[in-house]
Amino acid sequence: xxxxxxxxxxxxxxGKTGDAIVGEKxxxxxCRHAVDMALKDAGVSWKQVQAVSAASSRFSGGKGxxxxxxxxxxxxxxxxxxxxxxxxxxAAGGNAFNIGYSLVAxxxxxxxxVVGGEVMPKGMIQTSGVEDANDPEYLRQRCVGMPGxxxxxxxxxRRMFDYGTxxxxxxxxxxxxxxxxxxxxxARFQKAVSLDEVLASPYVSNxxxxxxxxxxxxxxxAAVICSKSMARRFxxxxxxxATSAVATIGFDDALPRSLAGPVPSGPSFHTEAKAAVMxxxxxxxxxxxxxSFTELQDNTCYYELAFPEEWGLCEPGEAERLLEAGETTPTxxxxxNPSGGFVSFGEATTAMGVFQIAExxxxxxxxxxxxxxxxxxxxxxQTNGLGGNATAAILKR
Numbered sequence: 001x002x003x004x005x006x007x008x009x010x011x012x013x014x015g016k017t018g019d020a021i022v023g024e025k026x027x028x029x030x031c032r033h034a035v036d037m038a039l040k041d042a043g044v045s046w047k048q049v050q051a052v053s054a055a056s057s058r059f060s061g062g063k064g065x066x067x068x069x070x071x072x073x074x075x076x077x078x079x080x081x082x083x084x085x086x087x088x089x090x091a092a093g094g095n096a097f098n099i100g101y102s103l104v105a106x107x108x109x110x111x112x113x114v115v116g117g118e119v120m121p122k123g124m125i126q127t128s129g130v131e132d133a134n135d136p137e138y139l140r141q142r143c144v145g146m147p148g149x150x151x152x153x154x155x156x157x158r159r160m161f162d163y164g165t166x167x168x169x170x171x172x173x174x175x176x177x178x179x180x181x182x183x184x185x186x187a188r189f190q191k192a193v194s195l196d197e198v199l200a201s202p203y204v205s206n207x208x209x210x211x212x213x214x215x216x217x218x219x220x221x222a223a224v225i226c227s228k229s230m231a232r233r234f235x236x237x238x239x240x241x242a243t244s245a246v247a248t249i250g251f252d253d254a255l256p257r258s259l260a261g262p263v264p265s266g267p268s269f270h271t272e273a274k275a276a277v278m279x280x281x282x283x284x285x286x287x288x289x290x291x292s293f294t295e296l297q298d299n300t301c302y303y304e305l306a307f308p309e310e311w312g313l314c315e316p317g318e319a320e321r322l323l324e325a326g327e328t329t330p331t332x333x334x335x336x337n338p339s340g341g342f343v344s345f346g347e348a349t350t351a352m353g354v355f356q357i358a359e360x361x362x363x364x365x366x367x368x369x370x371x372x373x374x375x376x377x378x379x380x381x382q383t384n385g386l387g388g389n390a391t392a393a394i395l396k397r
Contacts, residue, residue: 003228004104005238006395007111008042009358010034014188014219014345017119020189022218025059028071030220031117035072038113038222041236046076049224050109054101055092055116055350056085068350072115090297092116093221093353094246094383094391100225101244101393111147113358117220118348139384151215152300153205155269156212159306160207165319169205171198172323173210173301174343180330181340183370186355188217189347212301217346221354223361239364242285242378242394247275250389269310272390273297277311277382280392288312291394292376293335293363295356297383298342304328307382308336330373338371353391356381364397 012033015021018283021060022030039046044125054069063071069083084103088095100114141147146154159165175195181187193211201210231238250271283285288311298304305319313334314322322328330338339345339359360379364366377397382392 001105002107004101004225004241005228005231005235006223006241006361007044007149007226007231007234007238008036008038008040008224009361010039010041010222011186011358012117012220013186014217014348016188016215016217016346021264024337025118025119025218027068027117027218027220030218031068031072031115031222032075032167034115034117034220034222035076035115038115038224042224042226044111044224047079048111049079049081050111051082051084051100051103053084053086053096053112053114055096055105055354056087057118057350068117069115088394089268089386090299090347090352091383091385091389092350093355094244094381094393095353097353097393098244098246098359098391100223101241104225104227107227110148110230112225113222113326114225114354115220115222116351116354118350119218120216122216137292142168149205149208149301152213152302153208153364155306156207156300156302159302163320164279165305165320168195169198169320169323170207170212170301171195171209173298173304174198174331176323177298177304177341177343179229180338180371181344183188183385184340184344185346186219187340188215189340189344208302208306212343214299214342215346215349219345219348219351219355221351221358222268223354223357237397239361240396242286242396243280244278245274245276245283245391247279247390250275250392269306270384270390271389272394273307273382273384274310276384276390276392277380280380280394284394286378286394286396291380292378293330293338293373294380294382295337295339295341295359296380297352298337299347301343304336304341308334330368330371332353335373338368338373340371349385353381353383356383357393357395360393360395364395
């Protein structure tokens with residue numbers, strides 16, 4: 001196995017169709033911006049790229065069929081390189097990174113481009129978009145009556161019951177996130193919000209309010225990764241990929257994301273997310289206490305409280321105390337989402353796993369400005385997506 005290095009990263013600022021940030025750009029245009037930035041950051045040319053691993057979109061047009069990688073190659077120049085198009089819902093970017101990492105680590109290629117981009121339709125994220133009886137997600141939403149926000153609200157209610165979490169504490173997660181994104185030039189929202197403003201936003205699904213749920217956004221991110229031996233030609237301070245892991249939902253996960261399964265004896269939450277993170281810890285030899293900061297998937301504020309506990313970053317029921325003590329800020333003892341997270345960016349589904357790799361890289365280089373985690377040495381990234389997919393990656397300097 002070769003050691004793998006992140007050589008360059010790039011991103012297009014997130015926004016929505018028709019605004020001053022995104023305008024009417026296609027997904028290929030968004031990706032082109034991110035790829036050009038990543039290539040320049042890496043100090044390499046397009047002709048040096050040996051393969052592309054792309055997170056595929058089913059919303060964004062182009063050829064359709066989830067062939068985003070091929071659209072990007074045609075835009076940049078057809079050089080005959082292999083293209084891998086990955087689909088895993090919101091975990092697609094993380095999956096694309098995992099494939100790119102595996103290609104380099106396995107010695108198949110020395111330099112690979114990983115990219116993800118999305119132009120999202122308006123409103124809450126849909127599943128197949130049609131009333132298809134063969135779509136388990138449609139059946140879940142129709143039969144159980146539980147779309148995404150209601151599902152997240154159920155998780156939040158359970159936490160309130162277990163630990164006494166208050167609505168004000170959940171709102172404080174958004175306040176912290178928007179404070180971080182004030183200094184992030186790629187975030188959709190770059191203005192701080194007060195606790196009162198968050199609590200005054202309307203309920204989407206009680207107890208979760210509008211400002212506590214990430215909107216949909218358009219955006220793109222890219223990363224150039226290569227073998228450590230090749231990286232020596234371009235940089236003396238590489239960011240190393242300690243590991244990349246993928247997992248799927250466990251059979252005993254009884255949350256209302258499937259229509260059949262046994263009821264476990266105790267709580268069973270996102271088994272796929274925990275499995276991916278635990279696998280990353282195991283394969284890298286890096287433990288929860290070694291992590292300098294974490295970029296996790298905060299579709300809603302609940303996850304920023306629950307996930308760190310589930311993964312051993314802190315004790316069960318401790319997240320609220322750490323939040324209120326300022327320990328989850330970039331300068332705290334357990335920084336969570338110093339980028340501002342999904343709540344500040346909005347979700348461009350297939351881009352998110354690559355967006356996290358870009359943020360980890362900037363943090364580990366010390367290039368994150370006002371959101372910089374002091375002396376960041378190890379970063380953890382995590383996504384989970386439709387179908388019970390999940391990814392985790394650990395980067396270090």
